[in-house]
Amino acid sequence: MSEVAAGHSDEALFQLAQGGDQLAFGQLVERHMGMVLRLASNILGDAHEAEDAAQETFVAVWRGRETWEAGAARFTTWLHRVAVNKAIDHRRRRKAEPVAEEVIVAIADREAARPAPGQEAALEAQDAAERLRDLVSRLPANQKAALELFYFEDRSVGEIAERLKASEQSVRSLLKRGREAIRQKIRKQKSIWHGYGDVQGAARGTRS
Amino acid sequence: MDMATFKARLEELGADLARWPPAEAEAALDLLAASTVAQDLFAHATADDLALEGDEASRRQALIARTRATIERGD
Numbered sequence: 001m002s003e004v005a006a007g008h009s010d011e012a013l014f015q016l017a018q019g020g021d022q023l024a025f026g027q028l029v030e031r032h033m034g035m036v037l038r039l040a041s042n043i044l045g046d047a048h049e050a051e052d053a054a055q056e057t058f059v060a061v062w063r064g065r066e067t068w069e070a071g072a073a074r075f076t077t078w079l080h081r082v083a084v085n086k087a088i089d090h091r092r093r094r095k096a097e098p099v100a101e102e103v104i105v106a107i108a109d110r111e112a113a114r115p116a117p118g119q120e121a122a123l124e125a126q127d128a129a130e131r132l133r134d135l136v137s138r139l140p141a142n143q144k145a146a147l148e149l150f151y152f153e154d155r156s157v158g159e160i161a162e163r164l165k166a167s168e169q170s171v172r173s174l175l176k177r178g179r180e181a182i183r184q185k186i187r188k189q190k191s192i193w194h195g196y197g198d199v200q201g202a203a204r205g206t207r208s
Numbered sequence: 209m210d211m212a213t214f215k216a217r218l219e220e221l222g223a224d225l226a227r228w229p230p231a232e233a234e235a236a237l238d239l240l241a242a243s244t245v246a247q248d249l250f251a252h253a254t255a256d257d258l259a260l261e262g263d264e265a266s267r268r269q270a271l272i273a274r275t276r277a278t279i280e281r282g283d
Contacts, residue, residue: 034258035251035254035255035258038254038257038258039223039250039251039254041224042223042224042225042226042250042254043225043237043240045224045225045226076251077248077251080247080248080251081244081247081248081251083251084240084247084250084251085241085247088237088240088241091237092237
Protein backbone atom coordinates (compact mmCIF):
# COMPACT_ATOMS: atom_id res chain seq x y z
CA MET A 1 0.00 0.00 0.00
CA SER A 2 1.26 3.47 -0.80
CA GLU A 3 0.77 6.70 1.08
CA VAL A 4 -1.83 8.49 -1.01
CA ALA A 5 -1.37 12.23 -1.38
CA ALA A 6 -4.60 14.19 -1.82
CA GLY A 7 -2.92 16.34 -4.47
CA HIS A 8 -2.34 13.47 -6.92
CA SER A 9 -4.12 13.73 -10.26
CA ASP A 10 -6.86 11.22 -11.01
CA GLU A 11 -4.65 9.56 -13.58
CA ALA A 12 -1.74 9.23 -11.14
CA LEU A 13 -4.05 7.75 -8.51
CA PHE A 14 -5.54 5.35 -11.01
CA GLN A 15 -2.14 4.20 -12.14
CA LEU A 16 -1.40 3.37 -8.51
CA ALA A 17 -4.75 1.58 -8.38
CA GLN A 18 -3.80 -0.39 -11.48
CA GLY A 19 -0.90 -1.72 -9.44
CA GLY A 20 -3.42 -2.94 -6.86
CA ASP A 21 -3.32 0.08 -4.54
CA GLN A 22 -6.76 0.08 -2.91
CA LEU A 23 -6.04 3.25 -0.93
CA ALA A 24 -5.41 5.16 -4.14
CA PHE A 25 -8.64 3.81 -5.58
CA GLY A 26 -10.46 4.71 -2.38
CA GLN A 27 -9.29 8.28 -2.89
CA LEU A 28 -10.83 8.26 -6.37
CA VAL A 29 -14.08 6.88 -4.99
CA GLU A 30 -14.19 9.70 -2.46
CA ARG A 31 -13.33 12.30 -5.08
CA HIS A 32 -15.88 11.24 -7.69
CA MET A 33 -18.73 9.56 -5.82
CA GLY A 34 -20.80 12.76 -5.89
CA MET A 35 -20.64 13.10 -9.65
CA VAL A 36 -21.21 9.40 -10.30
CA LEU A 37 -24.17 9.38 -7.93
CA ARG A 38 -25.66 12.42 -9.67
CA LEU A 39 -25.20 10.87 -13.10
CA ALA A 40 -26.98 7.72 -11.95
CA SER A 41 -29.67 9.71 -10.22
CA ASN A 42 -30.30 11.82 -13.34
CA ILE A 43 -30.89 8.65 -15.33
CA LEU A 44 -32.70 6.56 -12.74
CA GLY A 45 -34.67 9.13 -10.78
CA ASP A 46 -34.45 6.93 -7.69
CA ALA A 47 -31.99 7.60 -4.88
CA HIS A 48 -31.66 3.99 -3.70
CA GLU A 49 -31.16 2.61 -7.17
CA ALA A 50 -28.72 5.40 -7.99
CA GLU A 51 -26.62 4.37 -4.98
CA ASP A 52 -26.57 0.79 -6.21
CA ALA A 53 -25.59 1.89 -9.72
CA ALA A 54 -22.87 4.21 -8.37
CA GLN A 55 -21.39 1.43 -6.27
CA GLU A 56 -21.50 -0.97 -9.20
CA THR A 57 -19.76 1.64 -11.34
CA PHE A 58 -16.76 1.87 -9.04
CA VAL A 59 -16.60 -1.88 -8.60
CA ALA A 60 -16.67 -2.34 -12.39
CA VAL A 61 -13.91 0.25 -12.82
CA TRP A 62 -11.83 -1.46 -10.13
CA ARG A 63 -12.31 -4.86 -11.72
CA GLY A 64 -11.61 -3.49 -15.20
CA ARG A 65 -8.71 -1.27 -14.12
CA GLU A 66 -6.22 -3.03 -16.36
CA THR A 67 -8.18 -2.07 -19.48
CA TRP A 68 -7.66 1.69 -19.02
CA GLU A 69 -4.62 3.14 -20.75
CA ALA A 70 -3.04 6.39 -19.61
CA GLY A 71 -3.20 8.87 -22.49
CA ALA A 72 -6.09 7.15 -24.27
CA ALA A 73 -8.81 9.00 -22.34
CA ARG A 74 -9.02 10.97 -19.12
CA PHE A 75 -9.90 8.82 -16.14
CA THR A 76 -13.08 10.82 -15.47
CA THR A 77 -14.25 10.50 -19.09
CA TRP A 78 -13.99 6.74 -18.76
CA LEU A 79 -15.56 6.68 -15.29
CA HIS A 80 -18.52 8.79 -16.39
CA ARG A 81 -19.18 6.58 -19.40
CA VAL A 82 -19.17 3.51 -17.18
CA ALA A 83 -21.55 5.29 -14.79
CA VAL A 84 -23.98 6.23 -17.57
CA ASN A 85 -24.00 2.68 -18.90
CA LYS A 86 -24.49 1.15 -15.44
CA ALA A 87 -27.43 3.46 -14.78
CA ILE A 88 -28.98 2.67 -18.17
CA ASP A 89 -28.56 -1.07 -17.43
CA HIS A 90 -30.37 -0.57 -14.12
CA ARG A 91 -33.18 1.40 -15.71
CA ARG A 92 -33.70 -1.18 -18.45
CA ARG A 93 -33.54 -4.07 -15.97
CA ARG A 94 -36.17 -2.32 -13.89
CA LYS A 95 -38.37 -1.96 -16.97
CA ALA A 96 -37.87 -5.57 -18.05
CA GLU A 97 -38.57 -7.14 -14.67
CA PRO A 98 -41.60 -6.11 -12.66
CA VAL A 99 -40.36 -4.72 -9.36
CA ALA A 100 -40.75 -7.52 -6.84
CA GLU A 101 -41.82 -5.33 -3.97
CA GLU A 102 -44.55 -3.68 -6.03
CA VAL A 103 -45.78 -7.10 -7.10
CA ILE A 104 -45.93 -8.38 -3.54
CA VAL A 105 -47.73 -5.37 -2.15
CA ALA A 106 -50.08 -5.26 -5.14
CA ILE A 107 -50.92 -8.95 -4.81
CA ALA A 108 -51.45 -8.62 -1.08
CA ASP A 109 -53.70 -5.61 -1.62
CA ARG A 110 -55.58 -7.32 -4.44
CA GLU A 111 -56.10 -10.50 -2.45
CA ALA A 112 -57.35 -8.53 0.51
CA ALA A 113 -60.03 -7.13 -1.79
CA ARG A 114 -60.81 -10.41 -3.59
CA PRO A 115 -61.69 -13.36 -1.32
CA ALA A 116 -62.14 -16.15 -3.93
CA PRO A 117 -59.21 -16.36 -6.35
CA GLY A 118 -58.61 -19.06 -8.96
CA GLN A 119 -56.19 -21.87 -8.17
CA GLU A 120 -53.17 -20.32 -9.87
CA ALA A 121 -53.83 -16.91 -8.43
CA ALA A 122 -54.36 -18.50 -5.03
CA LEU A 123 -50.93 -20.14 -5.16
CA GLU A 124 -49.36 -16.90 -6.31
CA ALA A 125 -51.10 -15.02 -3.55
CA GLN A 126 -50.16 -17.66 -0.99
CA ASP A 127 -46.51 -17.40 -1.97
CA ALA A 128 -46.63 -13.61 -1.87
CA ALA A 129 -48.44 -13.67 1.45
CA GLU A 130 -45.82 -15.99 2.95
CA ARG A 131 -43.01 -13.74 1.79
CA LEU A 132 -44.89 -10.71 3.03
CA ARG A 133 -45.53 -12.35 6.42
CA ASP A 134 -41.85 -13.18 6.77
CA LEU A 135 -40.81 -9.62 5.91
CA VAL A 136 -43.44 -8.08 8.20
CA SER A 137 -42.23 -10.24 11.09
CA ARG A 138 -38.84 -8.53 10.87
CA LEU A 139 -40.16 -4.97 11.07
CA PRO A 140 -39.99 -2.75 14.18
CA ALA A 141 -42.76 -3.67 16.65
CA ASN A 142 -45.18 -0.81 15.93
CA GLN A 143 -44.94 -1.16 12.12
CA LYS A 144 -45.21 -4.92 12.45
CA ALA A 145 -48.38 -4.64 14.54
CA ALA A 146 -50.02 -2.22 12.11
CA LEU A 147 -49.15 -4.23 8.99
CA GLU A 148 -50.17 -7.56 10.53
CA LEU A 149 -53.54 -6.17 11.51
CA PHE A 150 -54.01 -4.59 8.09
CA TYR A 151 -52.89 -7.45 5.88
CA PHE A 152 -53.49 -10.59 7.90
CA GLU A 153 -56.49 -9.68 10.04
CA ASP A 154 -58.21 -7.44 7.47
CA ARG A 155 -58.60 -4.62 9.97
CA SER A 156 -59.46 -1.14 8.76
CA VAL A 157 -57.25 1.83 9.56
CA GLY A 158 -59.84 2.97 12.12
CA GLU A 159 -59.89 -0.44 13.83
CA ILE A 160 -56.10 -0.57 13.91
CA ALA A 161 -55.97 2.91 15.39
CA GLU A 162 -58.36 1.84 18.13
CA ARG A 163 -56.45 -1.37 18.78
CA LEU A 164 -53.07 0.38 18.94
CA LYS A 165 -54.45 3.40 20.79
CA ALA A 166 -53.11 5.68 18.10
CA SER A 167 -54.58 8.21 15.69
CA GLU A 168 -55.61 7.15 12.19
CA GLN A 169 -52.95 9.48 10.86
CA SER A 170 -50.30 7.61 12.88
CA VAL A 171 -51.56 4.28 11.61
CA ARG A 172 -51.41 5.47 7.99
CA SER A 173 -47.89 6.66 8.66
CA LEU A 174 -46.92 3.30 10.23
CA LEU A 175 -48.38 1.44 7.25
CA LYS A 176 -46.52 3.70 4.83
CA ARG A 177 -43.20 3.35 6.66
CA GLY A 178 -43.72 -0.39 7.04
CA ARG A 179 -44.31 -0.77 3.30
CA GLU A 180 -41.24 1.30 2.54
CA ALA A 181 -39.16 -0.84 4.93
CA ILE A 182 -40.42 -3.97 3.17
CA ARG A 183 -39.50 -2.51 -0.21
CA GLN A 184 -36.00 -1.84 1.05
CA LYS A 185 -35.65 -5.34 2.46
CA ILE A 186 -36.74 -6.83 -0.86
CA ARG A 187 -34.32 -4.59 -2.74
CA LYS A 188 -31.58 -5.87 -0.47
CA GLN A 189 -32.62 -9.47 -1.05
CA LYS A 190 -32.70 -8.85 -4.80
CA SER A 191 -29.20 -7.42 -4.66
CA ILE A 192 -27.94 -10.49 -2.83
CA TRP A 193 -29.78 -12.69 -5.32
CA HIS A 194 -27.97 -10.97 -8.18
CA GLY A 195 -24.61 -11.69 -6.57
CA TYR A 196 -24.41 -8.21 -5.24
CA GLY A 197 -22.85 -9.44 -2.02
CA ASP A 198 -19.59 -9.97 -3.88
CA VAL A 199 -19.79 -6.47 -5.30
CA GLN A 200 -20.28 -4.93 -1.89
CA GLY A 201 -17.41 -6.97 -0.51
CA ALA A 202 -15.14 -5.71 -3.26
CA ALA A 203 -16.27 -2.12 -2.68
CA ARG A 204 -15.58 -2.41 1.05
CA GLY A 205 -12.13 -3.69 0.18
CA THR A 206 -11.34 -0.46 -1.64
CA ARG A 207 -11.90 1.63 1.48
CA SER A 208 -9.47 -0.11 3.80
CA MET B 209 -33.19 11.26 -31.26
CA ASP B 210 -30.29 12.86 -33.08
CA MET B 211 -27.33 14.50 -31.41
CA ALA B 212 -28.44 18.07 -32.17
CA THR B 213 -31.86 17.51 -30.58
CA PHE B 214 -30.27 15.78 -27.60
CA LYS B 215 -27.88 18.68 -27.10
CA ALA B 216 -30.68 21.24 -27.40
CA ARG B 217 -32.89 19.37 -24.91
CA LEU B 218 -29.97 18.99 -22.53
CA GLU B 219 -29.42 22.75 -22.54
CA GLU B 220 -33.13 23.46 -22.24
CA LEU B 221 -34.18 20.86 -19.65
CA GLY B 222 -30.96 19.95 -17.86
CA ALA B 223 -29.51 16.51 -17.21
CA ASP B 224 -32.21 15.21 -14.87
CA LEU B 225 -34.21 12.95 -17.18
CA ALA B 226 -37.14 12.99 -14.78
CA ARG B 227 -37.79 16.53 -16.02
CA TRP B 228 -37.92 15.44 -19.66
CA PRO B 229 -41.10 14.35 -21.40
CA PRO B 230 -41.09 10.53 -20.99
CA ALA B 231 -40.88 9.71 -24.70
CA GLU B 232 -37.96 12.08 -25.16
CA ALA B 233 -36.21 10.68 -22.09
CA GLU B 234 -36.49 7.16 -23.56
CA ALA B 235 -35.13 8.38 -26.90
CA ALA B 236 -32.27 10.10 -25.07
CA LEU B 237 -31.48 6.86 -23.24
CA ASP B 238 -31.28 5.01 -26.56
CA LEU B 239 -28.82 7.61 -27.79
CA LEU B 240 -26.85 7.53 -24.53
CA ALA B 241 -26.57 3.76 -24.69
CA ALA B 242 -25.12 3.97 -28.19
CA SER B 243 -22.98 7.11 -28.26
CA THR B 244 -19.96 8.04 -26.15
CA VAL B 245 -20.31 11.61 -27.48
CA ALA B 246 -23.81 11.77 -25.96
CA GLN B 247 -22.47 10.23 -22.73
CA ASP B 248 -19.77 12.90 -22.52
CA LEU B 249 -22.28 15.72 -23.16
CA PHE B 250 -24.55 14.28 -20.48
CA ALA B 251 -21.66 14.09 -18.00
CA HIS B 252 -20.72 17.72 -18.74
CA ALA B 253 -24.29 18.89 -18.16
CA THR B 254 -24.40 16.95 -14.89
CA ALA B 255 -21.08 18.41 -13.79
CA ASP B 256 -22.36 21.93 -14.60
CA ASP B 257 -25.45 21.32 -12.43
CA LEU B 258 -23.27 20.11 -9.57
CA ALA B 259 -20.93 23.09 -9.89
CA LEU B 260 -23.87 25.52 -9.81
CA GLU B 261 -25.22 23.79 -6.73
CA GLY B 262 -21.77 23.98 -5.16
CA ASP B 263 -21.69 27.73 -5.76
CA GLU B 264 -25.14 28.12 -4.27
CA ALA B 265 -24.22 25.99 -1.28
CA SER B 266 -21.06 27.98 -0.59
CA ARG B 267 -22.96 31.28 -1.04
CA ARG B 268 -25.57 30.01 1.40
CA GLN B 269 -22.88 28.99 3.87
CA ALA B 270 -21.21 32.40 3.51
CA LEU B 271 -24.56 34.16 4.06
CA ILE B 272 -25.23 32.06 7.15
CA ALA B 273 -21.76 32.87 8.49
CA ARG B 274 -22.21 36.62 7.79
CA THR B 275 -25.66 36.63 9.42
CA ARG B 276 -24.38 34.82 12.50
CA ALA B 277 -21.42 37.17 12.77
CA THR B 278 -23.76 40.20 12.52
CA ILE B 279 -25.98 38.82 15.25
CA GLU B 280 -22.99 38.03 17.47
CA ARG B 281 -21.67 41.57 17.02
CA GLY B 282 -25.13 42.94 17.90
CA ASP B 283 -25.29 45.26 14.83
